[in-house]
Amino acid sequence: xxxxxxxxxxxxxxxAVPAAAHAQTPPAGLARLLPELILREITLPTPTTPGLxxxxxxSPLNPEGSADNPAVDIVSGFNALLIGQLASLPLGxxxxxxxxxxxxxxxxxxxxxxxxxxxxAERAATIGKQRMSAGFxxxxxxxxxxxxxxxxxxSIRFYLHHEECCTVGGPPVPPFFxxxxxxxxxxxxxxxxxxxxxxxxxxxxxxxxxxxxxxxxVTDRWDVGIAVPVVRVDVEASVLATIxxxxxxxxxxxxxxxxxxxxxxQRTFSRSGSATGLGDLVLRTKYRFFGDxxxxxxxxxxxxxxxxxxxNLLGGSAQTKLFxxxxxxxxxxxxxxNVGYSFGGGREAGTLSSRSLPDEFTYAGGVEFVAAPQLTxxxxxxxxxxxxxxxxxIESKRFDFQPxxxxxxxxxxxxxxxxxxxxxxxxxxxxxxxxxNPAGDLLISGSVLFPLTDAGLKSRWTTVVGLDYTF
Amino acid sequence: xxxxxQAVHVLSFELAxxxxxxxxxxxxxxxxxxxxxxxxxxxxxxxxSLDADAVKKVQPSIDVEGLKRAFRxxxxxxxxxxxxxxxxxxxASARVSCRVAQTLTPRAGSRQTTTVTRVLRxxxxxxxxxxETFER
Numbered sequence: 126x127x128x129x130x131x132x133x134x135x136x137x138x139x140x141a142v143p144a145a146a147h148a149q150t151p152p153a154g155l156a157r158l159l160p161e162l163i164l165r166e167i168t169l170p171t172p173t174t175p176g177l178x179x180x181x182x183x184s185p186l187n188p189e190g191s192a193d194n195p196a197v198d199i200v201s202g203f204n205a206l207l208i209g210q211l212a213s214l215p216l217g218x219x220x221x222x223x224x225x226x227x228x229x230x231x232x233x234x235x236x237x238x239x240x241x242x243x244x245x246a247e248r249a250a251t252i253g254k255q256r257m258s259a260g261f262x263x264x265x266x267x268x269x270x271x272x273x274x275x276x277x278x279x280s281i282r283f284y285l286h287h288e289e290c291c292t293v294g295g296p297p298v299p300p301f302f303x304x305x306x307x308x309x310x311x312x313x314x315x316x317x318x319x320x321x322x323x324x325x326x327x328x329x330x331x332x333x334x335x336x337x338x339x340x341x342x343v344t345d346r347w348d349v350g351i352a353v354p355v356v357r358v359d360v361e362a363s364v365l366a367t368i369x370x371x372x373x374x375x376x377x378x379x380x381x382x383x384x385x386x387x388x389x390x391q392r393t394f395s396r397s398g399s400a401t402g403l404g405d406l407v408l409r410t411k412y413r414f415f416g417d418x419x420x421x422x423x424x425x426x427x428x429x430x431x432x433x434x435x436x437n438l439l440g441g442s443a444q445t446k447l448f449x450x451x452x453x454x455x456x457x458x459x460x461x462x463n464v465g466y467s468f469g470g471g472r473e474a475g476t477l478s479s480r481s482l483p484d485e486f487t488y489a490g491g492v493e494f495v496a497a498p499q500l501t502x503x504x505x506x507x508x509x510x511x512x513x514x515x516x517x518x519i520e521s522k523r524f525d526f527q528p529x530x531x532x533x534x535x536x537x538x539x540x541x542x543x544x545x546x547x548x549x550x551x552x553x554x555x556x557x558x559x560x561x562n563p564a565g566d567l568l569i570s571g572s573v574l575f576p577l578t579d580a581g582l583k584s585r586w587t588t589v590v591g592l593d594y595t596f
Numbered sequence: 597x598x599x600x601x602q603a604v605h606v607l608s609f610e611l612a613x614x615x616x617x618x619x620x621x622x623x624x625x626x627x628x629x630x631x632x633x634x635x636x637x638x639x640x641x642x643x644x645s646l647d648a649d650a651v652k653k654v655q656p657s658i659d660v661e662g663l664k665r666a667f668r669x670x671x672x673x674x675x676x677x678x679x680x681x682x683x684x685x686x687x688a689s690a691r692v693s694c695r696v697a698q699t700l701t702p703r704a705g706s707r708q709t710t711t712v713t714r715v716l717r718x719x720x721x722x723x724x725x726x727x728e729t730f731e732r
Contacts, residue, residue, distance in 0.1 A: 227710045233643055233673060234700040234708065235666040254707055566703060
């Protein structure tokens with residue numbers, strides 16, 4: 126039977142991947158890949174001769190580093206926003222069955238809602254007492270921009286301040302640049318603290334999700350269901366680090382990526398990893414208060430369990446979503462509206478401090494058009510407001526430094542960098558798709574989800590294909 | 597008294613038909629011809645057997661293709677026709693009211709039950725009574 130063969134094939138694919146994939150997972154987990162890369166791994170060479178080492182002076186996560194370094198907040202905020210959206214990527218919905226009503230002209234029942242239902246929203250129709258549907262979907266997403274900036278061309282830049290050094294146990298002064306043991310915290314003393322490393326990030330993030338769905342009608346009005354996602358996340362990051370010798374220009378041997386080579390001002394640092402495993406299970410229930418296929422109202426709950434590995438961006442966030450579903454429709458055209466609120470309850474990994482997944486207001490609305498008895502075309506708008514998630518905005522920041530020539534006054538330059546802002550993150554997506562009934566009670570679906578806003582982490586077109594069978 | 601009358605009606609109905617039932621009629625309604633009840637029994641049987649061609653024999657005006665499409669979606673259909681009352685009629689035509697209860701078990705989707713009171717016109721042709729149309 127083709128369905129069984131396809132299902133077995135996909136299961137084999139899903140189950141075969143993890144061993145190899147986990148081997149590529151960095152020890153700290155994908156959730157900390159970016160902070161580790163940007164805040165720890167950008168180091169200068171250790172000097173071969175005794176004296177002051179500048180190796181870790183731009184690495185706030187190293188043991189001598191300080192979490193007070195401004196770069197920590199910026200990179201952590203970037204990482205939190207990134208993984209917060211990855212962890213809560215919406216799943217496509219199960220088809221939801223076939224519906225009937227009495228037709229006086231025929232003297233019996235006929236299928237009045239010939240639509241097969243939406244893709245990224247719910248309709249109020251329930252599957253019916255003791256009926257069951259099962260299926261799976263495959264969803265691929267890659268990401269192109271972050272807060273309006275391209276992800277993959279180095280446009281996103283972080284500026285790593287020099288650590289406050291030499292406060293305790295610093296080496297004696299000359300011949301090492303006149304270091305004193307009591308810097309003033311202004312990054313002007315010693316003078317070389319004025320240098321900065323520009324970290325230009327190129328990031329490639331892809332997620333692949335196979336979600337298995339089951340839906341059962343406890344009564345004619347009450348459905349229960351489960352969604353079991355298996356998620357694969359691939360992250361490939363590289364940072365072009367450039368030493369900006371604001372204060373050490375005349376002495377290029379102090380900060381260099383190659384000892385003794387004053388021209389070694391740039392170096393690329395890379396990290397990649399992937400992880401595959403069980404995502405967050407979703408338990409679903411829906412109750413239809415009243416109405417039939419021509420117009421109905423239902424309430425639903427999605428309980429998301431933190432079964433995914435949060436350290437590897439596979440999930441790990443508990444969330445309870447309550448929502449209302451209204452739908453109406455005739456023979457050829459049906460409409461649906463969903464409005465809901467999600468209560469967050471998990472913790473995001475990768476941030477330097479614990480942080481709950483934010484509450485979320487969700488809404489969706491769309492139409493289903495029956496192009497042919499066996500073909501439904503779907504169009505939807507799906508909105509999400511992640512409350513208090515925060516935003517990052519490009520801001521011109523001032524960097525002070527003391528030129529090597531102590532007779533010169535302190536000066537400053539400005540660089541554009543992300544800055545954290547409080548507030549909600551509003552996302553809006555469009556979807557178009559189709560569901561096709563090739564035979565019997567089998568449904569094949571295909572759709573694309575595309576972002577309509579630039580906020581947060583912006584995906585390219587998310588493609589979803591699925592298969593449902595009603596028993 | 598009411599129960600006794602009902603029992604008499606049911607007994608007489610069972611003689612004409614083993615499934616189509618007639619309950620106590622209103623005082624102004626007449627008992628339908630047993631041949632009419634037999635036609636409704638044939639209509640019920642045709643619906644239950646999901647046989648559109650058999651329905652057409654009883655109701656020639658039916659949209660056979662539409663009915664076939666509807667039947668293709670069904671796993672089974674249970675039909676009960678009762679409360680049959682002759683509203684008016686003569687040797688060639690009749691106007692009958694009845695209650696039709698149907699329970700659908702679809703191939704996919706929920707089991708559903710509906711009960712409607714229908715008024716239909718019948719006419720007598722060479723083969724006997726056939727349903728001409730449903731008024732409601």
